[in-house]
Amino acid sequence: MSSRIAILADSVADQIAAGEVVERPASVVKELIENALDAGASKIVVEVESGGRSLIRVSDDGSGMARADAVMCIERHATSKITDVSDLIGVGSYGFRGEALPAIASIAKFELETAADGDHEGTRLVVNGGRVDSVEPVARQIGTTVVVKRLFYNTPARRKFLKSKAAESRAVVEAVNAVALARPRVAFKLIMDERGVVDVPASRSMEERIDSLLGPDVAGGLIAVQYAEGEVKISGYIQRPAEARPSGRKAYLFVNGRPFRDSFLVRAAEAGYRGAVAPGDRPSLFLALEVPGDQIDVNVHPSKLAVRFRDRFLIERCFEEAVRNAINPIQSATAITTGTGKGRSF
Ligand SMILES: Nc1ncnc2c1ncn2[C@@H]1O[C@H](COP(=O)(O)OP(=O)(O)OP(=O)(O)O)[C@@H](O)[C@H]1O
Ligand SMILES: [Mg+2]
Known part of the structure; x- marks a missing residue:
């Protein structure tokens, strides 16, 4: 043959x-x-x-x-x-x-x-x-x-x-x-x-860019996130709990300036909202992660949209904490104005 x-x-x-x-x-x-x-x-x-x-x-x-x-x-x-x-x-x-x-x-x-x-x-x-x-x-x-x-x-x-x-x-x-x-x-x-x-146009910050790109309606309903744990830093903006809706949300993640997709990290961020949004509401997220370069591998998939983390559990925990810390002051303020003392309830 x-x-x-x-x-x-x-x-x-x-x-x-x-x-x-x-x-x-x-x-x-x-x-x-x-x-x-x-x-x-x-x-x-x-x-x-x-x-x-x-x-x-x-x-x-x-x-x-x-x-x-x-x-x-x-x-x-x-x-x-x-x-x-x-x-x-x-x-x-x-x-x-x-x-x-x-x-x-x-x-x-x-x-x-x-x-x-x-x-x-x-x-x-x-x-x-x-x-x-x-x-x-x-x-x-x-x-x-x-x-x-x-x-x-x-x-x-x-x-x-x-x-x-x-x-x-x-x-x-x-x-x-x-x-x-x-x-x-x-x-x-x-x-x-x-x-x-x-x-x-060239903007000075992510906040300004969200405003010019997605409009004041989106930008106006956001709160700032600033979080650091060891070498992991997370900054960006997330939607106020009261503005979250079940559909139409935007979720953008960046690592060291690179957009990427990661449904687990989105879920971890959502977990930080637990108790603050109604079940089924999906808040918008614009979160930028900074980690030392040796903590990530970007050569995972030909589309370069997936990233592998050396310590994924740490990153997930940081996302959850970053969101929880950012919405905490708002939750407390809501609790004071509504007089429940327990934050918002649904
Ligand atoms: N817009 C550009 N301006 C200047 N140089 C460019 C531009 N686009 C491509 N190049 C040059 O051509 C090379 C090949 O580009 P190509 O996108 O194929 O590969 P790459 O960017 O190096 O890697 P990857 O395949 O991961 O994108 C680049 O490394 C760069 O030197
Ligand atoms: Mg290229």
């Missing part, structure tokens, strides 16, 4: 690997914004058409790339952010794999324009389905613009899993919101189908 096993062509392997990094348009938006932030951008503009299926454009005023780097950046495992696996301990940049741009470029029509400080001309690179079509000089200011058209055009199986334009658009807004909350000092703009959806 002849052999049946063969090594996949690079282009096929790249498209399969891309499936892990790029699940939907919002993943592209997240990766491109993170690259812009890693490049030190102070202003990031995101434009999206048809929920990101037909067009995603992310422009930044960051450091840009010299021509050799611009050509290199779409190679798999090409990164300027780490050189050794030990660099992953306490990694300060959002990126570290050198996977995002090659993944995106292999499953879309991809264009990149960039110029770095000191370059006498910029570079324009056009890639189709992972194949470089052209590299040309271009006149532009320092920074980078990436355009991603017809996402998944050559991976029909992926395209089929896309949700409605409205659902994909919502996911894009969420991706922008999460990172905009993580980095209040950076200005963000999101334009969807030529309509401005987000336009927030």
Whole structure:
């Protein structure tokens, strides 16, 4: 019998690997914004058409790339952010794999324009389905613009899993919101189908950013959280118990400036509200955790949205305590004004 096993062509392997990094348009938006932030951008503009299926454009005023780097950046495992696996301990940049741009470029029509400080001309690179079509000089200011058209055009199986334009658009807004909350000092703009959806100037604090991003209705109903236990620090804002509702809440967690998802930590924070909100009410949370870099592992999942903690129980306990301490003064004040002496009861 002849052999049946063969090594996949690079282009096929790249498209399969891309499936892990790029699940939907919002993943592209997240990766491109993170690259812009890693490049030190102070202003990031995101434009999206048809929920990101037909067009995603992310422009930044960051450091840009010299021509050799611009050509290199779409190679798999090409990164300027780490050189050794030990660099992953306490990694300060959002990126570290050198996977995002090659993944995106292999499953879309991809264009990149960039110029770095000191370059006498910029570079324009056009890639189709992972194949470089052209590299040309271009006149532009320092920074980078990436355009991603017809996402998944050559991976029909992926395209089929896309949700409605409205659902994909919502996911894009969420991706922008999460990172905009993580980095209040950076200005963000999101334009969807030529309509401005987000336009927030550089802010001084998370509080100011919540106000400009989500409006005074959300910002006005929050209380501040400040908590420290040993090397663990938690700061941010949580919804006043009286404002909590069963639906429509927002829960954003950040660790060392990185948005992440963790239903256990959300639950731990909710446990801090025990007795203060009616069962079923889900308060909004904007909580930023700071821990020494060696206490976390961010290299858990290709989406980089999951984080592993060295001492998860400690972190869960801190979330619960941080919330309980923050709402305690309010509870006592309510108890005094209502004269029950026992806090609010339901
Ligand atoms: N907007 C940008 N401005 C300047 N340099 C950029 C920009 N985007 C990408 N680069 C450069 O291209 C490299 C490759 O980017 P890519 O996103 O593929 O990988 P990464 O960010 O290093 O890691 P990850 O795959 O985890 O995102 C980066 O390491 C960086 O040097
Ligand atoms: Mg990256």
